[in-house]
Amino acid sequence: MDDVRAVVTGIGSCLPPDVVSNDDLSKVLDTSHEWIHSRTGIARRHVVKPGVSTGDLATAAGAAALESAGRRACDLVLLATTTPDQPCPATAPQVAARLGCAGVPAFDLAAVCSGFVYGIETASALIRSGLYETVLLIGAETYSTIVDPTDRNTAVLFGDGAAAVVLERGSATTPGAVLHTRLGSDGTRPDLITVPGGGSRAPRPGPDGPSTYFRMEGKEVYTRAVATMTASAREVAETAGWRPEEVDAFVGHQANARILRAVAKRLGLPRERVVCHMGEVGNTAAASIPLALSWAASRGDLTAGDRVLLTAFGGGLTWGSAAMTWPQVRPVTALEPASPAL
Numbered sequence: 001m002d003d004v005r006a007v008v009t010g011i012g013s014c015l016p017p018d019v020v021s022n023d024d025l026s027k028v029l030d031t032s033h034e035w036i037h038s039r040t041g042i043a044r045r046h047v048v049k050p051g052v053s054t055g056d057l058a059t060a061a062g063a064a065a066l067e068s069a070g071r072r073a074c075d076l077v078l079l080a081t082t083t084p085d086q087p088c089p090a091t092a093p094q095v096a097a098r099l100g101c102a103g104v105p106a107f108d109l110a111a112v113c114s115g116f117v118y119g120i121e122t123a124s125a126l127i128r129s130g131l132y133e134t135v136l137l138i139g140a141e142t143y144s145t146i147v148d149p150t151d152r153n154t155a156v157l158f159g160d161g162a163a164a165v166v167l168e169r170g171s172a173t174t175p176g177a178v179l180h181t182r183l184g185s186d187g188t189r190p191d192l193i194t195v196p197g198g199g200s201r202a203p204r205p206g207p208d209g210p211s212t213y214f215r216m217e218g219k220e221v222y223t224r225a226v227a228t229m230t231a232s233a234r235e236v237a238e239t240a241g242w243r244p245e246e247v248d249a250f251v252g253h254q255a256n257a258r259i260l261r262a263v264a265k266r267l268g269l270p271r272e273r274v275v276c277h278m279g280e281v282g283n284t285a286a287a288s289i290p291l292a293l294s295w296a297a298s299r300g301d302l303t304a305g306d307r308v309l310l311t312a313f314g315g316g317l318t319w320g321s322a323a324m325t326w327p328q329v330r331p332v333t334a335l336e337p338a339s340p341a342l
């Protein structure tokens with residue numbers, strides 16, 4: 001049991017084809033490319049067409065990951081998302097059915113931007129326990145459906161997308177093994193990153209009630225993200241027995257390039273080991289880490305056996321890190337979201 005690990009055997013992604021640049025946003029908001037890019041590293045983001053859902057992106061990314069792993073099925077589907085297709089039921093069972101995995105357990109996992117790392121630990125534990133052999137873990141979001149298009153504090157930050165990994169039973173020495181994980185939460189400040197209205201506390205807020213749009217206290221989140229991600233990543237790297245200079249790729253939640261560089265500096269990690277993908281896609285919440293992994297692997301920036309350190313921080317507040325090695329995989333990219341008829 002001690003040597004048994006979940007091992008990543010496939011990775012796939014799906015970005016909706018429509019792209020919104022910072023210049024496009026500056027035509028409708030009091031903002032500029034210079035402001036957005038210098039503060040965040042974001043230059044553009046992909047957005048879904050009206051009617052295209054998180055489940056459509058998740059299905060396409062899930063199919064791509066299964067293809068990458070050379071699998072036609074899995075025995076568990078986990079969908080990390082903050083933007084499900086509807087409040088009830090969960091989106092994961094529909095995704096599983098559309099992938100031809102009907103009948104297997106499938107559930108949504110809500111940990112906002114930490115969702116993928118929460119999913120990695122959950123999938124790892126379930127595989128190591130012997131309950132499941134092959135888990136499909138998807139991170140998928142359509143933040144364009146929850147941000148207030150008139151709020152320049154948040155509308156410029158987010159993008160839509162999905163990416164997925166297949167995890168299977170293997171050993172700690174197999175490239176792709178998830179070696180150590182650690183999660184955390186602090187529920188005393190849910191107000192820092194929130195959609196305050198529309199849930200059971202305020203189901204149908206009127207015009208003066210809490211907003212049903214996403215809200216974030218950016219400055220406070222920034223400070224907490226740097227401190228928490230640094231502590232979390234350091235703890236997991238140390239547990240894995242890695243010195244900072246032995247980490248080949250640092251893949252943090254892609255909210256802000258300045259946050260990732262600040263964390264890397266505190267960890268003593270060389271700047272060139274920091275994977276920054278937010279320039280092309282913005283903050284895609286639960287999809288951001290697997291999208292960054294897929295992108296880096298497609299560019300040849302990740303090779304089999306590399307030591308990869310994942311870390312995330314997000315609403316809840318939630319956070320977590322994972323130490324893994326990179327597998328021998330060929331990422332597969334889906335060019336279009338899956339149609340509901342799939």
Ligand code: ACO
Pocket residue numbers: 030031032035036039040112113114152153154156193216217218219220221222225255256259285313314315
């Ligand atoms: N264009 C131009 N000006 C803007 C914009 C914009 N899009 N947005 C805000 N401003 C203004 C503000 O109004 C403010 O003006 P003021 O000084 O006159 O009040 C000024 O720019 C500076 O704003 P700051 O908040 O100080 O900007 P900061 O450098 O902190 O950057 C940002 C803001 C990018 C949001 C940053 O704080 C950040 O990245 N925060 C963390 C985000 C994060 O980590 N999220 C992860 C979790 S998200 C999740 O879980 C879903």
